[in-house]
Amino acid sequence: MTPLPPRKPLVEGDFSRPDGARHPHHPGDYEITDPAEIAEVEALPPPTGPDPHGGTFTCMCSEAAGARPVTPELLRLLDPLSPTGIPARHRARWVAAAPPELREYAAAWADGGEPGPETVPGVPLAVVFAWMGAVREEPRDAARLLAVRAPERILAAARTEDLAWAVRETGRAGLDAAVAFFAGEHFTTRHPKHRRVPETARGLLLGHARRHRPADLPVLERRLLRLPEDRIRRP
Structure with missing residues (x-):
């Protein structure tokens, strides 16, 4: 048959x-x-x-x-x-797929709210990057805006040095989301002194962009300013 x-x-x-x-x-x-x-x-x-x-x-x-x-x-x-x-139903499926420590936060967004990062203190930013970059079975469903807005709200409030450490700690999916975030307006509109990224994290972002997100590469090359590794400390 x-x-x-x-x-x-x-x-x-x-x-x-x-x-x-x-x-x-x-x-x-x-x-x-x-x-x-x-x-x-x-x-x-x-x-x-x-x-x-x-x-x-x-x-x-x-x-x-x-x-x-x-x-x-x-x-x-x-x-x-x-x-x-x-x-x-689409929103409920998106909530169910969220990391356990972010599920209540996701549910509040699905209900139409916009809770801030203060409602999920202590959640590693690497987890947030991985959540944002996770491959979804239905990427164009009715939850597609939530899948970007909710994690982005947490990332936008984070310090650049904390985001840089998260880049080093996240996986492939999280790195894809990190490239999208660092190439987006929540990062590119920061003051230049808040766009200084350590070489290791900067190299990871640029390398991933070259291989998987070439459209984001020119923005990253212009906006990711260098910061020597010895100028930072692990949070």
């Missing part, structure tokens, strides 16, 4: 509730790849145009243009604020 090809992911667009309420970390579009979830969506009424009551859900998964009419089942299934909907 010839195996069936994998189903093409559904790409869901923005959801506009009649009351204007939104989940602050819900992306403008996301993918649904789970076969059971795809089947649930495909069982909904097809797009027919704007709903006369003003509520619409734009779907990019169908060749038919338009928006699905707002029905109780659509609200339950695709509303980002529905506790049993697909976006909530």
Whole structure:
């Protein structure tokens, strides 16, 4: 028997509730790849145009243009604020995959909050880098913004010397996230004296960027300033 090809992911667009309420970390579009979830969506009424009551859900998964009419089942299934909907399931899976010491922090973000790093004192930054860089089975799902924003909030508040030590201690996935962070605005906008990175950490970041993230290399070469190893002490 010839195996069936994998189903093409559904790409869901923005959801506009009649009351204007939104989940602050819900992306403008996301993918649904789970076969059971795809089947649930495909069982909904097809797009027919704007709903006369003003509520619409734009779907990019169908060749038919338009928006699905707002029905109780659509609200339950695709509303980002529905506790049993697909976006909530994606967020729950992301929380479950978080490191144990960061799971409550992740859950607070998934609930729509923005807790700061003071809520997770003592969590090694190497663990945060690894969490941010972990390969996700569904990288384009409804939790994709959370997967960046939550760890980035902790990293953005950390001192450069602490981040540099974490670069030395993290693994491959964490190093990938570290390159993305050091090439991003949370680091590149720091004052030059706070962009001085010890040679070992700087070499790890540049080497990883050359091999795996070449688009980030020019930014790192400009923004990562050198700091002799004998000028730092382990935190």
